[in-house]
Amino acid sequence: MKSTTLDELKKFRGKIEKYLKKKIKQENKGTAIVRTYSGEETWVASASYIPFMSAAILVLRNNNSEFVSFHARQALVILLFVIVALILLPATLKMLAAVVAYVILIYGAYRAIKGQKWYLPVVTELARTIEL
Numbered sequence: 001m002k003s004t005t006l007d008e009l010k011k012f013r014g015k016i017e018k019y020l021k022k023k024i025k026q027e028n029k030g031t032a033i034v035r036t037y038s039g040e041e042t043w044v045a046s047a048s049y050i051p052f053m054s055a056a057i058l059v060l061r062n063n064n065s066e067f068v069s070f071h072a073r074q075a076l077v078i079l080l081f082v083i084v085a086l087i088l089l090p091a092t093l094k095m096l097a098a099v100v101a102y103v104i105l106i107y108g109a110y111r112a113i114k115g116q117k118w119y120l121p122v123v124t125e126l127a128r129t130i131e132l
Contacts, residue, residue: 002071045067045068052079055076067117077126078104082097115132
């Protein structure tokens, strides 16, 4: 009699565990755990979005902070894209490219001040290849 009860309890426990795992997976669907940073790191990371400051920050900070390095590399790639766009685009599109670039830089600085990383699909992948 006891073994039957234990077997039933084990089956019931297994069903509960499956149910809870399924419920947790449904609740976490579409959400991600995000680490936020604070302190001096956020200010230095946001300053890297000022044009041409990102290279100086990368050299002077020399990988002191992964967060600052992430934003500085990303800002440098954005700046390089802007320079190439301003060289290659016709005069009518240069103004549009400059406005879009400054909006992206301001948003990146905003996210850095908030202590969050911001992933741009192509830019982030290129930024990861920069080594100093």
